[in-house]
Each structure stands twice: as C-alpha cells, then as structure tokens.
Amino acid sequence: MKIVKFFQYAYLIFAALFLYDAINKYITNGTIAYISILFSALAVFMYFFRQRFNKRYDNKDNSK
Structure with missing residues (x-):
C-alpha cells in the first residue's frame, strides 16, 4: 500500500x-x-482526489 x-x-x-x-x-x-x-491543473486535482480516496480506503480497513 x-x-x-x-x-x-x-x-x-x-x-x-x-x-x-x-x-x-x-x-x-x-x-x-x-x-x-x-x-498541471489535472495533476493537482488527481493528487487531492487520490488523497481523499486513500483516506476513505484506510477508514474502511480500520473499521473491520
């Protein structure tokens, strides 16, 4: 991960x-x-999108 x-x-x-x-x-x-x-704008957007997605994925793993 x-x-x-x-x-x-x-x-x-x-x-x-x-x-x-x-x-x-x-x-x-x-x-x-x-x-x-x-x-450049797309890369910044993807950074924040992936960051938010990873936090959501980590929260699902912690709740199990």
Whole structure:
C-alpha cells in the first residue's frame, strides 16, 4: 500500500514540471502553453482526489 502513497506525491511532481514548462514557454516564446497548464491543473486535482480516496480506503480497513 505504500507504493500507492508514493504515486500520490508523484502527481505533485508532475504538476510542478508541467507548470515549469508552461512558464518557460511563456518567457522564451511569449506564447501561452494551455496544454501544460491543463495537465498541471489535472495533476493537482488527481493528487487531492487520490488523497481523499486513500483516506476513505484506510477508514474502511480500520473499521473491520
């Protein structure tokens, strides 16, 4: 179960990478990288979704 918690934090790493990519493209080219911003927002959403899902799953295991 510990590997699942690792992937939860991997979403934050990917969000930071996509956000860095979007900022870097904006600074160098002056264009807005909507796809990178979208993936960054999706990764942050998935982090909170997985965190909430894991808490719910842990509560079910503790109640048995």
